[in-house]
Amino acid sequence: MIEKTDLSYERTVLVGIVTKDQDQEKLEEYLDELEFLTYTAGGEVIKTFSQRLDRPDPKTFIGSGKMNDVKEFADENDIGAVIFDDELSPAQQKNIEKILKCKILDRTGLILDIFAQRAKTSYARTQVELAQYEYLLPRLAGMWTHLERQRGGIGMRGPGETEIETDRRIVRDKISLLKKKLETIDRQMEVQRGNRGQLVRVALVGYTNVGKSTLMNVISKSEVFAENKLFATLDTTVRKVVIRNLPFLLSDTVGFIRKLPTQLVESFKSTLDEVREADLLLHVVDISHPNFEDHIDSVNQILTEIKTLGKPTIMVFNKIDAHEPEVIEEDDLITEKTSAHYTLKEWKKTWMNKVGDNAIFISALNKENMEDFRKKVYEAVRQIHITRFPYNNFLYPEYDKYGEQKE
Ligand SMILES: Nc1nc2c(ncn2[C@@H]2O[C@H](COP(=O)(O)OP(=O)(O)OP(=O)(O)O)[C@@H](O)[C@H]2O)c(=O)[nH]1
């Protein structure tokens, strides 16, 4: 099922709405992120459309006037795909496709497409494939009625319906097959995790593109793929790391994003088990991103979904080198100071102060403040270690600078 749809240079248009719960500013943030997602998938955003609505139109998501504008623009500008920021119902997707006559994607569809492009191992591919089929299932009916129209005239309950049923059955069979396959792999992974012994387990978690893999590479000297696109990492890497005399396991896994499709959360169960079973979480945050507070909320929300909130956690504020607060000129008496103007020092006095000892500010890229980071992780891991193994004897001996074993 996985298709590496090559959206290379595909010209796209983005559509979003302003509602009671989502003001213009929020929408712009969301559309910026959607543009980054589109770019990651291989598309180029030519224009974005937005509309103020009390609630989305149940049939076509946006109003008919706005839809005409989109259509006109798409026709005149050789647009290959129109991408909506919110999840479209199968019916909406079908209706819009009929009007615009080009590829229609929603945020979920786009994220699934990126995951499909990026899944490398057979395990990741199976997980993504399952999510894709689950996304497809309710949308099948729409696809067939769509074809029905093209064929012209055949009644809605005619042979088309049987074909939908056959198709649904094929997809359902495929889904249960994939689920079985994943169960087998899950069991193998569980055994593997069990074999790792009693070492304390630490997991890097965080929004996508915050620098988890970069940090993993710095502290474990491994070579995990990192790049400035979303979802560079889909598989989990586990490395044994030793800080001073203390060995522990560190895992790097898939990044989160707001509105992460539920199908993906479910099918990535085993990947996320690594997080669920960890003793300590390192929640990495890109402090140079204007919406990093929202990112923290989204991550916490997903952690709640996978029943992992409340674990011992260190907040790792990364990319301090790139943090550039907006500046208010001295003679500017109008601009109000907002969090966008906070310096790092000011940020530390906000809610971050409450996180207190459990926060650390670093640059993984420039290896800034890594000593403090190591120290903090060491202390947290040691704490867990001591509680768990009061009579422990598998700490590595500590050596002093002369190579003598310390007492
Ligand atoms: N300026 C700056 N950039 C960084 C820092 N750490 C990582 N980056 C960059 O941020 C981008 C994303 O880094 P990754 O390590 O791939 O991020 P990730 O969290 O693993 O991302 P996903 O696997 O996609 O979820 C890369 O271009 C890194 O070079 C940092 O401390 N400062």
Ligand SMILES: [Mg+2]
């Ligand atoms: Mg990564």
